[in-house]
Amino acid sequence: MRAVLAVLLLLSAGPALGAATSSSEQPVIDNTLGLDSSSAPNADALAISHDIFNRTDDAYGAFQRGLYLTALALALPRAENADPAAQTLIGEIYAKGLGVAENVARASSWYALAAKNGDGMAAFELGLLYLTGDGVPKNRARAAELFKQAADKGYPPAQYNLALLHIEGQDASPSLSNAATLMQAAADKGLAEAQYDYGTMLMEGAGVAPNTTEGAKQIGLAAQQGLVEAEIDYATLLYLGQGVPKDLHAAVGWYLRAATAGNPVAQNRYAKLLAVGEGVELDLKQAAMYRALARRQGLTDPVLDKLLVGISQKDLDAAEELARFWPSRPPTADDARKAEETAKLVPSTKLAGT
Secondary structure (H helix, E strand, O other): OOOOOOOOHHHOOOOOOOOOOOOOOOOOOOOOOOOOOOOOOOHHHHHHHHHHHOOOOHHHHHHHOOOHHHHHHHHHHHHHOOOHHHHHHHHHHHHHOOOOOOOHHHHHHHHHHHHHOOOHHHHHHHHHHHHHOOOOOOOHHHHHHHHHHHHHOOOHHHHHHHHHHHHHOOOOOOOHHHHHHHHHHHHHOOOHHHHHHHHHHHHHOOOOOOOHHHHHHHHHHHHHOOOHHHHHHHHHHHHHOOOOOOOHHHHHHHHHHHHHOOOHHHHHHHHHHHHHOOOOOOOHHHHHHHHHHHHHOOOOOHHHHHHOOOOOHHHHHHHHHHHHHOOOOOOOHHHHHHHHHHHHHOOOOOOOOO
16 A cells, blocks of 8 residues: 555645634635626536536636636625535635735635535545644644544545545554544545545455455556556456456456556566567567666666567667657657758748848
8 A cells, every 4th residue: 555645736726725723713815806897607507517516607617618717706796695515616716826915814714614514525624734733833643633524525636635634644543444434435536546445345354354356356447547656566466366256358458458557566577578578479579668768767677677588779878868758759850851851941040131
């Protein structure tokens, strides 16, 4: 399993924000802001808000269309009437400086109000602030409380992060079983990171009865969403036939997918398969290219070096050249000719008589 809390900040919907230190603090409401040039939300905006929030919402529709001042103006009256969704939206606008000057203090005040009024996302965002000490005194215990508040509302990122705190066992009670329950809840809602970590817990029997079949399935679901770590682990499970039927061809495909995304571990493992022709046609030059790519990120492997000891100097040089231009290809003589022909078509800007 990855290092605990390594991905906490990646799940934040916005940059680090400051938070109000008192739930009674009222945000300053500025009703003097004008609307965007296209102030009336159109059908596309309303459709977007309905798809995302399962309801037609003018303010969120405008927000999704990039009409941030319009969204702010539409949300303010609702926010003044204690609408938590509108309060959270305003918090997002000020937190990210969307159409207005970034104002961390004001954003945090709106998050605090929305969290108090029961919005899970706002509680989570506020929890992240306390976790890192951005704009407020660092208070991981308070962060855990806010994560729990959001998790109880069914907010998947909060469920996932609270699970990590239970695994760490410092700011939440040390409990792998509680962590597994929360991780499963977030995984069931499609959060890729949770699917990957819950799958790992199932494979290892950490906090839950071991179930390699279900564990492999969860890791596969995360891989299908493009989580690179999951792609690598799922490839390995397919290669070994652990929790899934052994499928060398599919394993090669997943390693290649992660290698193409730039992951050095996947590049190294795919290079080994290329070097011995296992599940893929033997190709020492391509293997050397992926080795070079992995080396550039600090991953060296004596075993792979031995597999490539027989490569010719010509192919090794070609592989290094491929790696230098990767993911593009090195320019060819034909490229140079075409560039020269194109240059001839460009009118000269040189003045006559100069």
